[in-house]
Amino acid sequence: MKAGKIGWMLLLVAGIVLAGCGNSKNKKNEDNMVGNDKDEYGCIASAGYIWSEVQKDCIRLWEKGVRMESVADKENTAYIVFAPDSLQVELFFSGDQPNEILDRRSLPGGDYAWNVEDxxxxxxxxxxGKWTISQRGNLIYQQVDEAK
Structure with a gap:
């Protein structure tokens, strides 16, 4: 009979240990859940949000930005996002190229351009009627037609 009690005790301890392992597994799954990946600004990347410095908010580029396509390589894209007052524009590039923020300047004809100082x-x-990004006089990105 003692052997039976020891067997039950071992079975009980094993059950408690296994239940504890199950709880830690659930905790790991909670940490890896979609939407549980906030960055330092609180933006949820898995939901498509990214921090915009000019908007001072988490945004989805395809909702707030203007999609641009590289003239040289159609696979490379960029988005331009304007500040609410349009005094700045933020450039978001595909790949590892860092974002850039450009300031609005008045042109002689009354139009505007955004660039870094002079x-x-x-x-x-x-x-x-289309947005463009040029560099040193060469067109590098142009707005994607909405019909595409």
Missing amino acids: DDTKNVRQEN
Whole structure:
């Protein structure tokens, strides 16, 4: 009879240990759940949100931005996102290229362009009704047609 009690005790201890393991597994699953991946700003990347410095908010680029396509390589894309007051524009590039923030400047004809001081390394402007990004006078990105 003692052997039976020891067997039951071992079975009980094993059950408690296994139940504890099950709870830690559930905790790991909770940590890896979709939507549980907030960045330092609280943006949830798995839901498509990214921090925009000019918007001061978590945004989805395809909802707030203007999609641009590289002139040289159609696989490379960029998005331009304007500040609410349009005094700045933020450039989001595909790949590892860092975001850039450009300031609005008045042009002699009354239009505007966005660039960095007078350096003009990147220049955002609207030409013929479409947004463009040029660098040192060369067109590098242009707005994607909505019909595509």
